[in-house]
Amino acid sequence: MNIKLGICPIGWTNDDLPELGAENTFQQAISEMALAGFTGTEIGNKYPKNPVELRSYLEPRGMSIASAWFSSFVISDFEQTKKDFIKHRDFLFEMGAKVIVVSEQTHSIQGLPKAIYDQKPVFTDEEWVLLVQGLNALGDLAHEKNMEIVYHHHMGTGVQTTSEIDRLMAETDPSKVYLLFDSGHLTFSGEDPIAIVKKYASRIKHIHLKDIREELMADVRNNHKSFLEGVKEGVFTVPGDGMVDFVPIWEAIRASNYEGWILVEAEQDPAKANPFVYAKKARTYIREVTGI
Numbered sequence: 001m002n003i004k005l006g007i008c009p010i011g012w013t014n015d016d017l018p019e020l021g022a023e024n025t026f027q028q029a030i031s032e033m034a035l036a037g038f039t040g041t042e043i044g045n046k047y048p049k050n051p052v053e054l055r056s057y058l059e060p061r062g063m064s065i066a067s068a069w070f071s072s073f074v075i076s077d078f079e080q081t082k083k084d085f086i087k088h089r090d091f092l093f094e095m096g097a098k099v100i101v102v103s104e105q106t107h108s109i110q111g112l113p114k115a116i117y118d119q120k121p122v123f124t125d126e127e128w129v130l131l132v133q134g135l136n137a138l139g140d141l142a143h144e145k146n147m148e149i150v151y152h153h154h155m156g157t158g159v160q161t162t163s164e165i166d167r168l169m170a171e172t173d174p175s176k177v178y179l180l181f182d183s184g185h186l187t188f189s190g191e192d193p194i195a196i197v198k199k200y201a202s203r204i205k206h207i208h209l210k211d212i213r214e215e216l217m218a219d220v221r222n223n224h225k226s227f228l229e230g231v232k233e234g235v236f237t238v239p240g241d242g243m244v245d246f247v248p249i250w251e252a253i254r255a256s257n258y259e260g261w262i263l264v265e266a267e268q269d270p271a272k273a274n275p276f277v278y279a280k281k282a283r284t285y286i287r288e289v290t291g292i
Contacts, residue, residue: 003260003262004039004040004066004260005039005262005264006033006038006039006066006262006264007036007038007264007279007282008042008044009030009041009042009043010044010265010266011265011266012024012032013044016111016228016267017231017232018045020232020270021275024270025046026046026057029041029046030058030061032275033279034063037283038279039063040063040064040263041058041064041263042065042066042069042101042263043067043069051091055095065095065096067097067099067100068088068100069101070084070088072085072104072105072138073104073105074104074131074134074137075107076106078130081134081138082137085138085141086141088100089141089142092147093147097147098147098260099147099150099178101149101150101152101206102138102149103151103152104157104158107123109121109226109227110154110156111156111227111228112156112226113229114156114226115224115225115226116225116227117220117221120155120160121157121158122158127158128167131158131168132171132172135177136172139175139176139177140176142176148205150205151168152180152185153165153168153186154182154185155189161189161191162192162195165191165196169200169203177203179200179203179204180204181196181197181204181208182265183208183209183244183246184210184236184244184265185210187212187217187243188212188217188230188235197249198256201256201258202256204258205260206260207258207261209239209249209263209264209265209282209286210236210237210239210264210265210267211237211239211241211242211244211266212236212237212243213234213235213236213237214242216230216234217235234268234269234273237266237268238264238278238282239282239286240282240284240285241281246285246289247289250290266278266282
């Protein structure tokens with residue numbers, strides 16, 4: 001199986017909450033990723049912006065770039081989004097990435113002090129038309145560099161639930177828009193991760209594995225907390241440390257003949273959850289479950 005294992009920097013330094021991990025350097029993060037047994041990473045805001053400089057740090061550690069998050073606003077401002085996307089695409093292309101993580105942020109509350117369950121945005125039919133058209137166009141732009149876009153369903157956005165993922169997959173061009181499977185966001189939203197990975201096996205081209213602490217998820221829901229409040233309190237953790245059963249998820253991934261990156265992405269407060277310790281814990285668990 002052509003599967004590569006990586007880990008995201010958000011456990012060391014959080015782009016959405018810069019105070020989390022402000023003391024941790026880029027060099028520390030990628031060194032500890034490599035020491036924990038991972039060979040790839042996504043790009044965080046502390047990473048060098050010059051491809052030559054970035055490679056000079058990654059290559060001695062046996063690390064490479066899997067992808068990076070792109071906040072799209074194809075519903076509200078397609079022309080600016082297109083310009084920003086091309087710049088982002090070209091940087092990832094220089095780093096050897098094959099996929100671009102895209103998430104529509106029009107109306108998103110994921111970074112706002114709003115109750116994540118109570119105030120989730122819902123796109124209108126007119127906005128869905130713009131979303132589909134815009135994503136198909138981004139897919140065309142990715143193809144210019146022989147790359148693909150993978151859509152990140154995400155808490156607090158207009159594409160979070162199973163029905164919203166279903167609509168996105170049904171209405172976008174399957175040759176232009178693929179799916180990022182994220183076990184943590186599906187569980188947090190109350191969806192069935194196994195059903196999603198089975199249903200969209202042919203469309204999944206990137207995978208994020210994260211776990212959920214069930215009692216903290218219930219606290220976010222019951223006390224009407226925001227997404228970032230949940231993150232700070234530790235609702236996310238690494239695979240094997242929470243409520244998600246990854247054995248059937250892995251069986252579905254293996255049955256689909258998936259090829260590409262599987263990345264651990266578990267945003268926690270590094271002052272509470274030492275990122276190197278948790279990275280090693282995740283790597284051990286993944287080896288036990290998958291044999292990789």
